[in-house]
Amino acid sequence: MNSKATLPPYKILYEQLRKHITEGSYIKGDILPSENELCTTHNVTRPTVRKALDRLVHEGYIRKKQGKGSIVQGQPQGVGILSLSGTTSAIGKDNLETKLIVKPSLIKCDDAFGFPLLDFEKEVGCYRLERLRIMNKQPIFYDITLIPNINLPRFSSRNFENRSLFEIMRTAYQIEVLGGEQKLMAIKADKKVQEYFNVEVGYPILRLDRKMETNKDGYSFYSQVYCNTNEYGLYGTF
Amino acid sequence: MNSKATLPPYKILYEQLRKHITEGSYIKGDILPSENELCTTHNVTRPTVRKALDRLVHEGYIRKKQGKGSIVQGQPQGVGILSLSGTTSAIGKDNLETKLIVKPSLIKCDDAFGFPLLDFEKEVGCYRLERLRIMNKQPIFYDITLIPNINLPRFSSRNFENRSLFEIMRTAYQIEVLGGEQKLMAIKADKKVQEYFNVEVGYPILRLDRKMETNKDGYSFYSQVYCNTNEYGLYGTF
DNA sequence: TACAACCACTTGTATATACAAGTTAATTAT
DNA sequence: ATAATTAACTTGTATATACAAGTGGTTGTA
Numbered sequence: 278m279n280s281k282a283t284l285p286p287y288k289i290l291y292e293q294l295r296k297h298i299t300e301g302s303y304i305k306g307d308i309l310p311s312e313n314e315l316c317t318t319h320n321v322t323r324p325t326v327r328k329a330l331d332r333l334v335h336e337g338y339i340r341k342k343q344g345k346g347s348i349v350q351g352q353p354q355g356v357g358i359l360s361l362s363g364t365t366s367a368i369g370k371d372n373l374e375t376k377l378i379v380k381p382s383l384i385k386c387d388d389a390f391g392f393p394l395l396d397f398e399k400e401v402g403c404y405r406l407e408r409l410r411i412m413n414k415q416p417i418f419y420d421i422t423l424i425p426n427i428n429l430p431r432f433s434s435r436n437f438e439n440r441s442l443f444e445i446m447r448t449a450y451q452i453e454v455l456g457g458e459q460k461l462m463a464i465k466a467d468k469k470v471q472e473y474f475n476v477e478v479g480y481p482i483l484r485l486d487r488k489m490e491t492n493k494d495g496y497s498f499y500s501q502v503y504c505n506t507n508e509y510g511l512y513g514t515f
Numbered sequence: 516m517n518s519k520a521t522l523p524p525y526k527i528l529y530e531q532l533r534k535h536i537t538e539g540s541y542i543k544g545d546i547l548p549s550e551n552e553l554c555t556t557h558n559v560t561r562p563t564v565r566k567a568l569d570r571l572v573h574e575g576y577i578r579k580k581q582g583k584g585s586i587v588q589g590q591p592q593g594v595g596i597l598s599l600s601g602t603t604s605a606i607g608k609d610n611l612e613t614k615l616i617v618k619p620s621l622i623k624c625d626d627a628f629g630f631p632l633l634d635f636e637k638e639v640g641c642y643r644l645e646r647l648r649i650m651n652k653q654p655i656f657y658d659i660t661l662i663p664n665i666n667l668p669r670f671s672s673r674n675f676e677n678r679s680l681f682e683i684m685r686t687a688y689q690i691e692v693l694g695g696e697q698k699l700m701a702i703k704a705d706k707k708v709q710e711y712f713n714v715e716v717g718y719p720i721l722r723l724d725r726k727m728e729t730n731k732d733g734y735s736f737y738s739q740v741y742c743n744t745n746e747y748g749l750y751g752t753f
Numbered sequence: 754t755a756c757a758a759c760c761a762c763t764t765g766t767a768t769a770t771a772c773a774a775g776t777t778a779a780t781t782a783t
Numbered sequence: 784a785t786a787a788t789t790a791a792c793t794t795g796t797a798t799a800t801a802c803a804a805g806t807g808g809t810t811g812t813a
Binding site for chain 4: 754755756757758759760761762763764765766767768769770771772773774775776777778779780781782783
């Protein structure tokens, strides 16, 4: 039961190269050492090296060109709201102000924005909170989040202003979002949303219903996000 | 200059298995023949088989479990329109009818839905085509696509009905979409869209402006997609 | 019957090797 | 000097092989 079993060589190499890119040892446009070079320096064979590189390609860190080499692409940009990160990192922390408009409170519910809840999640209930994200004085996102109440010390009393929920979960509880599902739709602003966004009723709004899956086995949390995309479209890469 | 170079074995196997899944020969929950079986039936070795399977895993068609086998996941729900594949695979070929409403014609343009075009792209012009995707008699997607005119034999005369553009590009021209950028917004239906979708003016519509980057260096194509998300929200994983 | 051991099967990882195909720069012939 | 050829690199694909590790059924025992 060793929680930190030794990683297989191809993963070690992957982690190492990845780190070099994320930390800037290699920057965009650089060419990685050739596969054969990596073989000798890391004392593995080419298929092993290629397996590590495949992953970097897949994740967008590098791009390979036959006859030339592996070209560093830099941070895989754009993992915006449509992808892994939270909304804060999608737009850039600087201009985005986050307000907690409804403080976390424990509620019982049977489903989370269309995503069915597991029995144990119904049992323990969920923290529910509402936030508003404001950019240049204009509200852009309004979101409702449901977080199943497993052991999350001091959750209700945490400071949610101007912090990404993802960041809080990761740093305070070691819960990382690995992926998830989402459903997108365009809807007409209802009365509540109309007020938050200061637009007329019927105004087109983009809504995302999201399920965030985490590194804690079987543990997910959920949110429903309303976006005013009039000025800023949601940007992302894939 | 053979436009239809024979595909490498691992790609042939990939295409074949993929087809079996998308067409329903294998359905969700089925277990694929083991890697060794695939080796003998296709007369290749295991690394080759694994390369094909890796790709299916990556795209969400199958899931592998050590000691057990390759479990079919069905239509890769995950790779929806918000991710790698085209819209056809996002929803499932069966129920989605594709109509070509404006045939490909060469045009000159300076930008593609907000994405700047490279000089050579402006030079050679782009094929422009419009399609409508219909599900259960209800139009769901209306899209305009711009494809820079590099050497694409017979492009204008291809059959675009009920085929994913991604699939055509991949199988006919060995052009694979590796990733891209997209911008999403909710808008009000204008007159044209209102007619296509048979909704009133002002109806909320989800619009995606996308740039698709390919395995051909520097080659991208572009599309603008209008979605009626009233009945079916756009689904995707991340 | 219940349980443990075993076996046959699966995928996961790795080595060693070979040749094809694209890129680049040096070399050679004109 | 210029152009064509060559050589030395790069990644792409494939074979053949080996053992590790997880799964599930069978078998043999207590």
